[in-house]
Amino acid sequence: MTQFSTFEVIPAVDMQDGEVVQLVQGERGTEKRYGDPVEAAERWVDAGARTLHLVDLDGAFEGERANAAAVEAIVDAVDVPIQLGGGIRTVDDAASLLDRGVDRVILGTAAVEDPDIVAEISEQYPESVMVSLDAKGGEVVVSGWTEGTGLDPIDAAERYADLGAGAILFTDVDVEGRLEGVRTDRIERLAGAVDIPVVASGGVASLDDVRACREAGAAAVVVGTALYEGAFTLEDALDA
Template sequence: MILFPAIDLKDGNCVRLKLGLMEEATVFNTDPGAQAKAFADAGAQWIHVVDLNGAFAGKPVNGAAVESILAAVDVPVQLGGGIRDMATIEMWLQKGVSRVILGTVALRNPQLVKDACKRFPGRVAVGIDAKGGKVAVEGWAETSDLTVLDLALKFEDAGVAAIIYTDIDRDGVLAGPNTQATAALAQAISTPVIASGGVSSLDDLKALKAVAGSGIAGVISGRAIYDGRIDVAEAIKLLAE
């Protein structure tokens, strides 16, 4: 299972939100490139980056910060937030992003996801964010009527590299991940699932690892790393055992 240390970008800074609320942002580092390098130096195999302003604006906003991350590390970076069309997908992949994450557009325009998977095999992930079990979009500002599984099943044969499943009700509050729902989703689909939201301790990682056979391929952690509750090197070692 792969650990994805998270860098959430707001106004050029590394922040963490609480429950997905932009006004509940805590700045943890004003130098995203240095933060990414610290993660890579600790042994991170991937880095997970989200352009939070972009998610709300529907287009890239923290481009300079993302580029500073790409310049600072050699490890692969996956990026989400404000990627809503083929031109933006292509632009980020050309700039060195290894994998783009499509969230809102996966609900609004599933065909774009399928087309992007064909054009860039293995380089497109779908981010599914859930509030009360229903898919939330537009930077989590809107909730749809669709369940997480309904949306995930739309991309079963599309060649999506991974489904990144976030439980918004647990995000940034260190409440522990929704292990049961994540494992259930992973078992129901053939696409690998990356767990996100609420990871607060090494015990949470152990709990996810215990159900890894269901198809959970990775886990994203942000606040717990910044708070010092999870040591990146220690977590990587635990997940690799």
């Protein structure tokens, strides 16, 4: 699988209770709802998205995927690569999703608890594992951003790259969903530490933030709240 041959702007379709939502700093109770996931996915593809970023938030918090029906409907409805995270805890979970048509599985909690899962999946499905390193207060957090691990994001990224990860998803939780801008120094350090693509997420509020992520060395940027709230259009972001 060829990944991110050019810089991409990837719309997020975060799902909770069967609806698209956006959370502030990943906290339950802060969600704003944006309707049907399939309609959102189709809208972003029609606007030019080359990849979609799906997250089963119920799965991330509870450890079991709760929006599987919506995910399958999106896989059937669109014809662009899909990366999916949230509640993927085992090799079998990942394999079933990849066989079903998901292009990349995003592992966060599972990768921290059992790093070898990255190597096991990557051996069967090369370049299909994106490891999610969600940083809050300078450390990697898991379980829907609720538990600290003590892991340094750069050390973790280097380890997962060695284990065969195809990409790193770096989310700056401290600015996630706040529409206050990105912190490019963190992206730049991480992108400079590994030879695999780093996808940035968190804090994007303007087209300048999109450009800043690219200039910091990210291969792509995931955008959620800014697109749903109309801070800019996906077409403008792709042009930027």
